[in-house]
Every structure is written in structure tokens, then in C-alpha cells.
Amino acid sequence: MARERFIIGISGASGAIYGVRMLEAARRLGLETHLVMTRSAKVTLAHETTLKVRDVEALADVVHAIDNIGACISSGSFRTRGMVVAPCSIRSLSEIAYGATSNLLTRSADVVLKERRRLVLMVRETPLHLGHLRSMVQATEAGAIIMPPVPAHYTKPATVDDIVNHSVGRALDLFGLDTGDLVRWGEPGRGDA
Template identity: 45%
Template sequence: MKIIVGISGGSCAIYGVALLQVMKQLDIESHLVVSTMGEHVVNHECGMSLDELKQLATVTHDNKDLAAPISSGSFRTDGMVIIPCSMRTLAAVANGISDNLLTRAADVVMKEKRKLVVVPRETPLSVIHLENMLKLARMGVTVLPASPGFYHHPANLEDIIAIMVGRTLDQLGIDHQLFRRWGT
């Protein structure tokens, strides 16, 4: 598989980091693009530099490079995840504003009818946020809020992260053993 991973400036950057780590373990080709604020949040929340983050991806692309392969529909991928997805990025994607590589790649994934999963992290949600999420959902985008369940009885932060990363992988049809499923 070949998956684009976008990390934007919403809190919960650890989900994006953990997704890249799991994809690397599962030998899934990842194409990483990080917004300026995404880089800041990864550093602030995870204590990780952009260079360290890039080591987790198969390929990295500069967010300013609108000529990167992932900006074209002829570059075949199996989908894209924006994790976390800031409200600015969500609004840009919902309204077709392709002013950087992250939003252009999402636009391409949608126009090519490939799987797009956005993991928004904001609270409370305004009417504008909800309308943008509804707009994306109506276009076939999976909106997967960063809202982990607790029926798994997570023992620590790693368990909570595993639940959200696992649910994200589920949306892409990727098998994993990150958490115990309901009824098992």
C-alpha cells in the first residue's frame, strides 16, 4: 500500500507520529507532508524535530512543493490521512483551497475518488467547523474525530493512542492488532 500522511497544526500530533510508526512496522509506504503549524505542534507536544519525524516516513514532501508527485492524480496512492487535522486545514479541504501541498494532495485524493480520512481535533466545535465536517462527509470523506473510546479499558496513554491509530487504519482497510476489538 501507498498512503499519504498529512500532519497539520491541530493538537494530538502524537496520533500522526504513532500512525507513521505503525505504518513503518507494517511495511506500508508512507508519503509525509507536514504543515508549518504541524511541525510546531509535533515539536511542542512530542519533543520531536521535523528531521526526526521524517525518519518515520518512507518519503517526505515539502508542504510548499506544489509540483511534488502527490499533487497529481496520475501518482497512484491508496488514500490519505490528515492526522491531526486542524480546523484551518479542514476548512481548506472542504472548500477546495489547494494553497499548499497538504491541501492539494487531499484535493487530488478526493477528485480521484480515493479514501480520505481526516482526524479533526478541536473542542468545542463551532457551527462553521460542523458545517465543514458535514460538507466533507457528504463528499465521501471519513471524518474520524480524535475521540477515543474507553470500552477497551485503556491502562495508559499508549493504549489510548493505539485505539485511535487502529481506528484510523481500520478506515483504510489495513489489518492490525493495536487493540482488543469489542466482543473478543
């Protein structure tokens, strides 16, 4: 039986580690991952982590070039569970929201929407002006889920990794996927039950 396919986009917003951690989690879940990174994402990765682009690409089953508009993930006939953009820049959000796609990341997200599959955008920007908010509304009306990676303080995170892992776990929840290590409110043994 073929593994379920999952698209992971990494844009140039701050928080490249969210995309990296998403790839790691998807691998543990046995998903076939299709990665597409913007050029800005590669620059951000170098500024924010010690990872090389090749290290991140090695976590994916299939890596697609940002300009390869003919890639399989640009077609609705290529079945996937959906797509997450982690992190999602305002530029990528805006292209997705209004269907004015200029690269494979935003084209793939547009395809996921038109096929009525799940699209989660981990938007990373603050503060937000009215144009950003309108783009979020437009993307939501088109079927996307806007999920900024906001830390849950009830988990009592001790490290940045704790914060990142929780946000990634919550995003995967939106696809019905559970890594098994997400701290959840109200569960026994968590000090809050």
C-alpha cells in the first residue's frame, strides 16, 4: 500500500525551524513528504539555524524546485493529504489568498484549495496591518486554515524546542495526525486535569 503524501512548504518568514520540525514529524508518522522551499526560506534557514539546505532536503522524500511549475504537486490529480506552509510569509499568504501564484509553493497551495484539501498556513508576522488581515480572511474564505505558531504557556515550555514542537503538533492535529508527544490541556498527568 502506498504511503499517504503530504506537502510541506517552507517560505522565507522567520521560523524556518517549524518547517524542519514538520518534516521530522511527518517522517516519524510514515508520510511521503514533498518539500518545496522558496529562495528566501533558504536564506532564512542560514540565518536562524546551523542547518544547510541539503540537511533539510534530506529529511524529505521528494524535493521540488521552487520554479518547477510542472512538478507533480502542481496538479490536482496528484492526490495528497494536504499541505502545510511552515512558516508562511505574508507574501506567500497573499499569493495564496488571491490566487496570483508566482512559484511552486503558492501554486501547490492553490491546487490544494481548489481540490478542497486541507491547507494550513503557519503565518509568521506581527504586528499585522489591515492588508495582512484581509489576506488572512480571503485565504480562510477560500478554505485555508490560518494557524500562527503561538506558544501555549499551559505546557510550561522550558526550551524553544518545546514551543516549536507544540506548534507543529497542533498543526498536524488539523490533518488528523498525532505524533503522540503533544502536551494537551486536560490530560491526566499534565498538572491541569
